[in-house]
Amino acid sequence: MRISRIFSLFSAIAPPAPRTDEPGRVLTAVERLESDTRLDPLLPPIRRRVRRIPRGGRDLLHGRQLGHPFHPIAVQVPIGAWLSAAALDLMPGEHRAADALVGVGLAGAAPAAISGWADWAELHKPHMRVGLVHAVLNVTAVALYGGSLAARIGGRRRLGRTLSFTGLTLVGVSGSLGGHLAYRQAAGANHAEQVPYIVEPGWHELGSMSQFPVGEPVRRTVGEVPVVVVAENPQTAHVLADRCSHLAGPLSQGKVADGCVECPWHGSTFRLSDGYNVKGPATAPQPVFQTRVVSGMLEARFTPHGAQARTSGTGGTGDGQAAEE
Numbered sequence: 001m002r003i004s005r006i007f008s009l010f011s012a013i014a015p016p017a018p019r020t021d022e023p024g025r026v027l028t029a030v031e032r033l034e035s036d037t038r039l040d041p042l043l044p045p046i047r048r049r050v051r052r053i054p055r056g057g058r059d060l061l062h063g064r065q066l067g068h069p070f071h072p073i074a075v076q077v078p079i080g081a082w083l084s085a086a087a088l089d090l091m092p093g094e095h096r097a098a099d100a101l102v103g104v105g106l107a108g109a110a111p112a113a114i115s116g117w118a119d120w121a122e123l124h125k126p127h128m129r130v131g132l133v134h135a136v137l138n139v140t141a142v143a144l145y146g147g148s149l150a151a152r153i154g155g156r157r158r159l160g161r162t163l164s165f166t167g168l169t170l171v172g173v174s175g176s177l178g179g180h181l182a183y184r185q186a187a188g189a190n191h192a193e194q195v196p197y198i199v200e201p202g203w204h205e206l207g208s209m210s211q212f213p214v215g216e217p218v219r220r221t222v223g224e225v226p227v228v229v230v231a232e233n234p235q236t237a238h239v240l241a242d243r244c245s246h247l248a249g250p251l252s253q254g255k256v257a258d259g260c261v262e263c264p265w266h267g268s269t270f271r272l273s274d275g276y277n278v279k280g281p282a283t284a285p286q287p288v289f290q291t292r293v294v295s296g297m298l299e300a301r302f303t304p305h306g307a308q309a310r311t312s313g314t315g316g317t318g319d320g321q322a323a324e325e
């Protein structure tokens with residue numbers, strides 16, 4: 001049979017190819033989930049329970065000390081173990097190793113779940129709706145794997161394998177929702193990462209120092225980039241990117257205390273001197289600008305020096321040194 005005839009036969013029986021000029025059905029369904037309010041009554045009570053974990057513990061779970069979210073690392077253990085178990089289940093004579101990996105995955109599911117809930121409790125509602133379904137699928141998968149392990153221990157290997165494969169399918173669906181949360185909805189991403197790339201180089205005038213009350217956050221812009229200005233005294237001020245690295249909350253509407261500014265949305269707290277995130281949920285620091293005062297006018301610029309000060313924790317960008325340059 002000629003190849004062209006094979007193609008025409010195939011196109012006659014094949015379902016129509018999905019259109020590529022509009023969102024697919026899966027994406028449309030997930031986008032609908034973002035705005036589906038039916039599970040909304042569950043969100044506040046779950047959030048309250050998660051927030052009972054002490055702040056320091058939640059910061060560890062967020063990954064603040066790592067500098068990026070911990071949850072994507074934690075999920076590697078159950079996913080890796082269960083995927084490997086599935087491969088071994090398909091090989092003759094490897095059932096003991098497969099059983100052990102099912103158990104390893106179950107043990108690794110706990111830190112993955114707890115860190116996920118900690119992150120979930122500090123998100124916007126559309127994120128939380130997708131995250132709740134993601135969590136329900138994961139809980140169901142864990143239950144299936146628990147049943148699988150019990151069946152394997154009890155010698156019902158066929159049932160154990162069936163439950164494992166069903167669980168793995170749910171983990172896959174749940175993982176794609178997690179991908180939607182992370183990459184489409186940008187939960188867990190650094191929302192201040194772009195600042196060094198979009199800020200105009202050079203010094204920018206932000207106004208007379210008399211316009212900045214000591215200890216009060218004031219919003220200004222450096223070119224198109226919103227910044228928060230906090231005067232330390234009538235001669236010195238700190239300037240940080242205004243949009244919080246966690247989810248872009250406006251720091252200029254936050255509280256200033258103890259040399260830090262606290263985001264009004266979820267309470268991430270950034271040191272004014274170097275932008276370091278001393279409290280989460282933010283896992284990334286806040287871009288900090290160099291400042292100088294020239295003839296009573298505050299000026300700011302973004303330089304790699306600001307990044308060095310942030311990294312070393314030595315702080316001090318509002319130091320007037322730059323005024324000598």
Ligand code: FES
Pocket residue numbers: 244245246247248249263264265266267268280281282
């Ligand atoms: S936006 Fe969440 S802490 Fe700032």
